[in-house]
Amino acid sequence: MRKVIAALAILAVVFVVGCQDTKKVTELQGQVDRQTQQITAFQGQITQLTAERDSLQKIITDAMAKGGKIQMPGAQQPGTKTGGTTPPTGGKKSSGKPPKVGR
Amino acid sequence: MKRLLSIAAIGVLAVTALVMVRCNSVTGGAPTDVALAAATDSTVKVTWTAPSEGTPDKYIVMFSETGTDAYEPFDTVITTEATHNPAGKTGTYKVVAKFGSTDYDGTPTPTTTPISSAVISVSELNAAGSSGYGWTRADGSATTYTMTQASNAASVDFYITDFATGYSGPDYSVASPDLGPSDPTGVVPSGSWRINGFTAGLSNENSALPMHSTSTYFNYQEISTQPFLTGCYTADGYYALVKVDSYNTGSGTAQVRSWFQKVKGLRLIEH
Numbered sequence: 315m316r317k318v319i320a321a322l323a324i325l326a327v328v329f330v331v332g333c334q335d336t337k338k339v340t341e342l343q344g345q346v347d348r349q350t351q352q353i354t355a356f357q358g359q360i361t362q363l364t365a366e367r368d369s370l371q372k373i374i375t376d377a378m379a380k381g382g383k384i385q386m387p388g389a390q391q392p393g394t395k396t397g398g399t400t401p402p403t404g405g406k407k408s409s410g411k412p413p414k415v416g417r
Numbered sequence: 418m419k420r421l422l423s424i425a426a427i428g429v430l431a432v433t434a435l436v437m438v439r440c441n442s443v444t445g446g447a448p449t450d451v452a453l454a455a456a457t458d459s460t461v462k463v464t465w466t467a468p469s470e471g472t473p474d475k476y477i478v479m480f481s482e483t484g485t486d487a488y489e490p491f492d493t494v495i496t497t498e499a500t501h502n503p504a505g506k507t508g509t510y511k512v513v514a515k516f517g518s519t520d521y522d523g524t525p526t527p528t529t530t531p532i533s534s535a536v537i538s539v540s541e542l543n544a545a546g547s548s549g550y551g552w553t554r555a556d557g558s559a560t561t562y563t564m565t566q567a568s569n570a571a572s573v574d575f576y577i578t579d580f581a582t583g584y585s586g587p588d589y590s591v592a593s594p595d596l597g598p599s600d601p602t603g604v605v606p607s608g609s610w611r612i613n614g615f616t617a618g619l620s621n622e623n624s625a626l627p628m629h630s631t632s633t634y635f636n637y638q639e640i641s642t643q644p645f646l647t648g649c650y651t652a653d654g655y656y657a658l659v660k661v662d663s664y665n666t667g668s669g670t671a672q673v674r675s676w677f678q679k680v681k682g683l684r685l686i687e688h
Binding site: 343414 | 474475490491492493494495501502504505580581590593596599600601612613614615630631632633634635636637650
């Protein structure tokens with residue numbers, strides 16, 4: 315009788331401990347996956363910011379070399395027709411263009 | 418000694434039983450109704466329905482970038498949803514339910530890869546042929562429509578115009594449909610035409626489109642280069658990329674292709 319009780323007790327303890335471990339591993343694996351995802355996202359941001367920094371440095375370097383005015387990326391270029399909110403001017407057929415309005 | 422051996426044997430049996438059943442029933446099933454939505458304009462929320470056969474030990478949520486075949490797990494959860502930051506990438510999602518050591522692949526495997534449409538010839542507003550272009554929301558396919566019928570108002574997302582009579586240009590523009598009735602050509606009837614926005618020319622057709630704002634998206638854009646890339650934000654909240662390969666003021670046509678993001682509000686466009 316004592317042997318049976320001891321066996322059942324061991325069986326119960328192993329099952330309880332085993333189940334808890336399984337759940338704990340699942341939770342920890344989830345945490346690891348989320349942290350890994352965050353690291354990946356941060357690495358992407360670092361790459362993008364580094365590229366932007368390098369681009370700005372190049373613009374500044376070029377402008378200083380030329381001794382001219384610094385033209386930031388995305389700003390309206392003289393003579394181009396895109397960007398900005400001002401309706402572009404052009405030949406006589408362009409007069410029908412509506413004002414450029416943000417959407 | 419004999420007693421100790423008996424206890425050890427029982428322990429081994431218990432561990433073996435635990436490994437076999439893994440605290441759950443061995444029966445299992447696949448998740449269903451796997452679906453995508455925009456968590457933000459650049460992150461994806463994946464949801465699904467639990468298998469009817471029972472609760473799995475866990476779900477592994479996986480992503481396969483557009484252009485690749487391999488799935489990479491990005492989250493392990495015990496709920497029925499997960500959020501993914503794909504860092505500007507698009508791709509296909511799969512949810513796997515794990516019952517013990519057995520995997521059950523969920524269905525369907527939805528994707529954020531934009532729907533690509535082949536080159537279509539779109540006419541300038543005064544030229545022969547259809548000058549309206551729109552995407553069917555359900556499947557992302559592109560179709561041309563005439564702008565002379567108000568019944569097409571609910572289907573058109575942009576049209577090609579030189580904002581003048583005739584089609585000799587010299588400049589063509591991609592214009593929001595709601596500008597049609599006020600276009601100097603006077604051929605577009607009034608109606609509930611969509612109020613869409615377009616970005617200035619883009620340089621990379623696989624980068625995420627600019628975030629929607631009224632300082633970035635405008636009622637029209639001149640086709641200033643050939644080819645010309647512009648991002649579109651529709652009145653009902655979808656993003657798409659429009660590429661005008663070229664246009665010909667002699668024939669009054671523009672060669673247009675596009676990529677439509679079926680996940681509403683998501684501005685990822687890698688293809």
